[in-house]
Amino acid sequence: MHPHTVNEIRNRLLAWFAQYQRPLPWRTTYRPYHVWIAEIMGQQTQMERVAMYFLRWIEQFPDLAAVAAAPEQKILKAWEGLGYYTRARNIHRTALHLVDNGAMDIPADYQQLLALPGIGPYTAAAILSIAFNQPYPLLDANVERVFSRLADIDSPLKKASTKKQLTAMADTLLDRDQPRQFNQALMELGALICTPKRPACISCPLQVYCRAYQADTVAYRPLPIARDKKTDILMACGVLYKEDRIFIQQRLPDDIWGGLWEFPGGQLKESETPLHGALREIHEETGWLLERLDVLATVTHYYTRYRVTLHGFYGTLHPSCPEPILTAASQYAWVPLNQLHQYPFPAGHRQLVHILCS
DNA sequence: CTCCGGTATA
DNA sequence: TATACCGGAG
Ligand code: SF4
Numbered sequence: 001m002h003p004h005t006v007n008e009i010r011n012r013l014l015a016w017f018a019q020y021q022r023p024l025p026w027r028t029t030y031r032p033y034h035v036w037i038a039e040i041m042g043q044q045t046q047m048e049r050v051a052m053y054f055l056r057w058i059e060q061f062p063d064l065a066a067v068a069a070a071p072e073q074k075i076l077k078a079w080e081g082l083g084y085y086t087r088a089r090n091i092h093r094t095a096l097h098l099v100d101n102g103a104m105d106i107p108a109d110y111q112q113l114l115a116l117p118g119i120g121p122y123t124a125a126a127i128l129s130i131a132f133n134q135p136y137p138l139l140d141a142n143v144e145r146v147f148s149r150l151a152d153i154d155s156p157l158k159k160a161s162t163k164k165q166l167t168a169m170a171d172t173l174l175d176r177d178q179p180r181q182f183n184q185a186l187m188e189l190g191a192l193i194c195t196p197k198r199p200a201c202i203s204c205p206l207q208v209y210c211r212a213y214q215a216d217t218v219a220y221r222p223l224p225i226a227r228d229k230k231t232d233i234l235m236a237c238g239v240l241y242k243e244d245r246i247f248i249q250q251r252l253p254d255d256i257w258g259g260l261w262e263f264p265g266g267q268l269k270e271s272e273t274p275l276h277g278a279l280r281e282i283h284e285e286t287g288w289l290l291e292r293l294d295v296l297a298t299v300t301h302y303y304t305r306y307r308v309t310l311h312g313f314y315g316t317l318h319p320s321c322p323e324p325i326l327t328a329a330s331q332y333a334w335v336p337l338n339q340l341h342q343y344p345f346p347a348g349h350r351q352l353v354h355i356l357c358s
Numbered sequence: 359c360t361c362c363g364g365t366a367t368a
Numbered sequence: 369t370a371t372a373c374c375g376g377a378g
Binding site for chain 1: 363
Binding site for chain 1: 369370371372373374375376377
């Protein structure tokens with residue numbers, strides 16, 4: 001790429017960003033703590049959704065010390081609905097670790113950032129450039145899409161050679177005088193103009209330099225990635241009442257939906273009925289043998305490559321029933337219906353909570 | 359129901 | 369290098 005082109009792309013991008021950037025809440029002060037939280041929330045998550053969670057988070061946890069002082073339960077509740085719950089637990093771990101070592105803030109060093117749980121190459125570069133205005137090039141899905149169109153790249157994004165080419169582009173184009181603005185501008189363009197579907201090339205400041213636009217290959221860039229086909233999973237669970245309280249248990253930390261709460265249950269065995277599966281899972285996970293369960297509702301949700309159909313039942317335990325013997329949970333609680341919403345639930349179980357409350 | 363998106367781990 | 373992790377918009 002000619003130096004003149006590089007310069008033009010930078011200038012056009014920065015001018016566009018200055019005019020059209022979204023007023024995201026961490027963009028007022030660029031406090032490192034704010035940028036860190038926003039970037040972790042932004043992993044695998046659209047920024048529009050992040051903004052709402054971010055504001056609620058900062059209200060509850062205004063700084064690193066507040067995160068460190070908070071119980072994990074409160075952290076997970078603030079994260080409920082964002083998904084990838086390891087991210088929330090990693091924020092907590094990081095805050096604890098930094099405060100323990102006398103740090104007041106997130107480090108401004110690439111290797112130190114990379115060593116923190118939940119921070120990979122993208123997030124480390126994002127924090128350094130956006131919070132500390134240091135010249136680190138970065139590659140996220142937005143940038144990869146913009147670059148693959150700008151250079152009309154005709155090879156799959158996951159190939160190592162393609163990644164190398166994209167990394168080189170990021171390095172060449174980065175405006176080292178204003179990395180904070182430049183990196184954000186690139187990602188913002190990908191989020192607002194150079195979108196995955198129907199990009200607004202007509203309003204794009206880079207159109208005159210865009211190879212894909214010239215070749216009319218925009219719709220085919222980046223090369224589509226083959227998606228996994230969905231696998232069906234059948235599950236069943238039971239909402240168990242003891243007088244006016246409901247039994248819930250907290251999932252093991254390193255499992256899927258780690259640290260979130262749920263009704264006891266699990267995956268059905270081959271050709272097992274939902275009723276039988278619910279009875280069996282409840283027995284395995286708590287030791288309780290229910291004599292009867294009634295149909296509550298069935299909900300469906302999707303995650304990664306699975307389509308989960310969750311059959312919800314409800315049943316009653318005798319007031320003098322023994323304490324549960326947990327085999328799939330770290331702790332349990334007996335909660336009145338109107339307090340269920342205080343606990344973080346996975347999306348599927350949250351649908352059941354919603355049905356119970358209505 | 360498809361689509362979108364970084365990190366950790368095997 | 370492949371796969372697991374998530375939820376909501378559209
Ligand atoms: S012209 Fe279209 S495809 Fe090219 S960078 Fe701009 S929005 Fe993306």
